[in-house]
Ligand SMILES: [Fe+2]
């Protein structure tokens with residue numbers, strides 16, 4: 001279906017982020033298994049749980065608005081997940097891989113922050129006020145996850161990696 005109106009674009013963006021979340025939902029358990037630092041494993045596991053809730057929020061928005069999502073694959077998330085796989089293939093398990101995994105996860109969070117930021121703005125413009133606040137809740141979770149990863153990197157993970165000879 002061509003994208004002509006702002007409403008069409010909103011549905012396209014919502015379909016894209018839905019695909020992104022589904023792909024991430026499959027990748028996060030792999031990233032948790034690939035990590036070594038217990039706090040990083042816990043962060044990935046917690047964000048996996050949050051991601052299930054975020055997918056439920058998308059379903060709520062779709063149901064409440066009687067929207068029809070498009071079957072599209074988010075190519076950006078496919079690439080980000082692919083890069084996370086490359087890290088796991090190329091770096092042995094340990095602190096250096098953990099640093100790389102944090103970087104991969106933060107790329108994902110920034111993509112999601114941009115996606116949900118756009119969606120919240122579009123929902124507000126279109127007068128979908130409940131959808132806007134529902135999607136805003138997810139936007140805040142993505143931001144919090146990004147901050148948490150930064151903190152983990154700065155407080156422990158990066159320094160542990162510096163000791164690897
Ligand atoms: Fe998400």
Ligand SMILES: [Fe+2]
Pocket residue numbers: 047108109112142145
């Ligand atoms: Fe996320």
